[in-house]
Amino acid sequence: MQIEVLLTGIGGQGVQLCAKALAMAATADGRQAMLSARYGGEMRGGQTEASVVVADTGLRSLPILPSAGSAYVMHHQYWPPVRARLRSGAPVVLNTTVIGPPEDLDGASEFLTVGIPATAMAAEAGAPMAAGFVLLGAYASLTSVASIDSIVAAMTELVPAYRREHIQANEAAIRAGAAAIEAGAADLWVMAGR
Amino acid sequence: MTAALLQGSRAIADSAIAAGCRFFAGYPMLPFTDLLEAMSAKMPEVGGTCINADSEIEAVNMALGAGAAGARAATGSCGQGIALMQEAIAEAALNEVPMVVFNMARGQQDYWQATRGGGWGDYRTLTLAPKDVAEAVVHTQLLFHLADTYRAPVCLYGDYLVAHTHMSVDVAPIDFGPLPDKSWALDGTAGGTGHARQIWTWAMGRDDAPGPGPDVHWRRLAQKFATMGEAEARHESYRCGDAEWVVVSFGTAGPFIDYVVEELRADGQRVGSFRPVTLWPFPEAALLEAAGRARGVLVYEVNAGQMIDDVRLALRGQVPATFIGGVSIDSSGMRQGDLLTVAAIRSRVLDAIGVGAGERR
Amino acid sequence: MSNRSTEPDRGQEVRIEGARQVASSRADLQVSEDHHLCPGCGHPVAWRILLEVIQELSLAQRAIGVVGHGCYTNIVRMADIDFLQCLHGRAPAVATGVKRVQPQAAVFTLQGDGDMASEGLAEVLHAAARAEKITAIMLNNGVFGDTGGQMTAASVVGQRTKTSLEGRSPELHGYPVPVAELVASLPGAAYVARSAVNTAGGVAQTKRYLKRAFETQTSGAGFSLVEVLTMCPTGWFVPTAAGPGYLSDSMQPTYPTGPLKDSLRPA
Numbered sequence: 001m002q003i004e005v006l007l008t009g010i011g012g013q014g015v016q017l018c019a020k021a022l023a024m025a026a027t028a029d030g031r032q033a034m035l036s037a038r039y040g041g042e043m044r045g046g047q048t049e050a051s052v053v054v055a056d057t058g059l060r061s062l063p064i065l066p067s068a069g070s071a072y073v074m075h076h077q078y079w080p081p082v083r084a085r086l087r088s089g090a091p092v093v094l095n096t097t098v099i100g101p102p103e104d105l106d107g108a109s110e111f112l113t114v115g116i117p118a119t120a121m122a123a124e125a126g127a128p129m130a131a132g133f134v135l136l137g138a139y140a141s142l143t144s145v146a147s148i149d150s151i152v153a154a155m156t157e158l159v160p161a162y163r164r165e166h167i168q169a170n171e172a173a174i175r176a177g178a179a180a181i182e183a184g185a186a187d188l189w190v191m192a193g194r
Numbered sequence: 195m196t197a198a199l200l201q202g203s204r205a206i207a208d209s210a211i212a213a214g215c216r217f218f219a220g221y222p223m224l225p226f227t228d229l230l231e232a233m234s235a236k237m238p239e240v241g242g243t244c245i246n247a248d249s250e251i252e253a254v255n256m257a258l259g260a261g262a263a264g265a266r267a268a269t270g271s272c273g274q275g276i277a278l279m280q281e282a283i284a285e286a287a288l289n290e291v292p293m294v295v296f297n298m299a300r301g302q303q304d305y306w307q308a309t310r311g312g313g314w315g316d317y318r319t320l321t322l323a324p325k326d327v328a329e330a331v332v333h334t335q336l337l338f339h340l341a342d343t344y345r346a347p348v349c350l351y352g353d354y355l356v357a358h359t360h361m362s363v364d365v366a367p368i369d370f371g372p373l374p375d376k377s378w379a380l381d382g383t384a385g386g387t388g389h390a391r392q393i394w395t396w397a398m399g400r401d402d403a404p405g406p407g408p409d410v411h412w413r414r415l416a417q418k419f420a421t422m423g424e425a426e427a428r429h430e431s432y433r434c435g436d437a438e439w440v441v442v443s444f445g446t447a448g449p450f451i452d453y454v455v456e457e458l459r460a461d462g463q464r465v466g467s468f469r470p471v472t473l474w475p476f477p478e479a480a481l482l483e484a485a486g487r488a489r490g491v492l493v494y495e496v497n498a499g500q501m502i503d504d505v506r507l508a509l510r511g512q513v514p515a516t517f518i519g520g521v522s523i524d525s526s527g528m529r530q531g532d533l534l535t536v537a538a539i540r541s542r543v544l545d546a547i548g549v550g551a552g553e554r555r
Numbered sequence: 556m557s558n559r560s561t562e563p564d565r566g567q568e569v570r571i572e573g574a575r576q577v578a579s580s581r582a583d584l585q586v587s588e589d590h591h592l593c594p595g596c597g598h599p600v601a602w603r604i605l606l607e608v609i610q611e612l613s614l615a616q617r618a619i620g621v622v623g624h625g626c627y628t629n630i631v632r633m634a635d636i637d638f639l640q641c642l643h644g645r646a647p648a649v650a651t652g653v654k655r656v657q658p659q660a661a662v663f664t665l666q667g668d669g670d671m672a673s674e675g676l677a678e679v680l681h682a683a684a685r686a687e688k689i690t691a692i693m694l695n696n697g698v699f700g701d702t703g704g705q706m707t708a709a710s711v712v713g714q715r716t717k718t719s720l721e722g723r724s725p726e727l728h729g730y731p732v733p734v735a736e737l738v739a740s741l742p743g744a745a746y747v748a749r750s751a752v753n754t755a756g757g758v759a760q761t762k763r764y765l766k767r768a769f770e771t772q773t774s775g776a777g778f779s780l781v782e783v784l785t786m787c788p789t790g791w792f793v794p795t796a797a798g799p800g801y802l803s804d805s806m807q808p809t810y811p812t813g814p815l816k817d818s819l820r821p822a
Binding site for chain 2: 610
């Protein structure tokens, strides 16, 4: 059994970092993961997309996904190519501070959309740069793809030495996002039929 | 050891070090750069050396020197950088210095470069093309073993998807069996004993101990490469047994073809997938065995049509081969473009086997 | 060859100094008196000095030579030490790989001016900049001797070669590259000197410089380079006996001999 998530945003929002934290957390939880990234040459402002596949055993996946069962949307600019590959009814967490209410997202009615004011919540938590982690906490809590504690541990490992002072705020952001969602409301392992 | 999520480049670096690689030199060039960075981070931990060289020419010659001095040595690059290294790769083949070249290509357009090479002389370079990160981990260690077995430079043909995809992998040393000794390697200790060693493409030896000379040496090398060609061809095939159509692809395209084959089988199409794991030696006999009774062979590669030459040679005119690949590079220039997607491949396969739009699911 | 001892040389301990000095016309590490080169060539003189220095510093069982492409490549056929014959110009990079995995070895390159100044200038400069603990030796005769006397990057202004028949002209061909001075300008170079083998004094000077270069390497001080001016009467199109004089008249004004840098010297 395996689960796919497409993550999209614009460069600088931390999408790649969050995708890596999710894949590391799933691995630490004893599952297998594959992470593929696609982004432009620029570090900030361009298209950024990642995909994570998590399997309980025997992961078998392509690095460029033909379709996916969930999505994480930090920004709507590069949403159309993600939408085109999402299976109907897939849970989609989106950052409403930037995108607006879930119904504003094109094709929202085809999916199980869950809005989180991630940028606003990050600012409230005193970590305006950590909006991506708020949304990741929400995604993980909603879908049970990886445990919140493992995501916090992965984030702690990934933050470079010169940014250690952000770890506490990032953890607060992850936990705030997780708390904003009813845990397991769209448990993808259950939905996949386990 | 438990699995860790590693980027392909880091997994290859760990695997090379697990195989005993203790010298690496490279010059940054995407998508090879991450392997150089990983090597420079990991080598000091095991007392090895990683040099950020000042050109690809320097890097490959450093690896050649380290290999000649007995170390398990490697270098790498892609595209133009590999082009600059060709002279030294040929030299290592001709003077029999083992080393591993990690070619993290910007797609699949360098099949000819990898299998024909641009150096001089009668030489071949054994080249493994992994389909994903997990296979690259195994191939990396196998390459060091084969380099030492044959005293020859050998190559990994990876790409962006191998270099940059992260997977949960468990990197541990793999034992491929016994190896010939390395008493030929230079360490300086034999000087003045009458038995000093030489590594020389012309193999002329010393006045008091003449070598075989270029004629005999190069004929022996030709025989060695012929032996490698016979012994080292590797392949993977999927559902070719009763296939009417066999799709041939290499490297990271392989799993995409397998995926499409699985989908089309569900629709009742008798298709199979064949992947040369070694690009040289090309698994000719295995392909003829897998596709000899098929109606046709379809060749999918993300370039203008390079491997199809080897496919046609292998099929000896017994089965027609049709090219269904093409040039496709994404906007970064670093990786394959949209032709490497399940939808595009599926459509090309169906076109080639004559399933009309109306009959498609 | 006939009088070569079958016993392994053990450096100073088994040498019979007096007998050797009188009877032997070759260095201990030399297996043949046939140098395979032209009469009047300066290279075999430099080879012999090099082999004597290796022996006298007790480096015979630590030495690894990395040799480029030129007439001097023939040293591989007449010297009993480990050799790696490598691509044209790339010896300093190859020697870097050798030295890094055999740090106890005395690693040297032997290259010509075509090899080092023309084809491989980048390799020698970067090896020096990295302070690689190797000794680079450039035999500079100002021509491609092996291919019959064409102009190299080190040919002096006015020098007649097969590709500068009227003499090297600054307008057409620019100016020669002073390798020793370039290398000496780099902080990673610990010892740099230039000598010549066209006189008895020059031979003694060359030997002192090469010794110092190897001592620099074995002391771990950094990169060392000795540029040795040698005769090529064939490539210069002068009579054999005129070689030494031609060297001092035409080359030495452009390439002054002497030590350029010595980091081992007490301050």
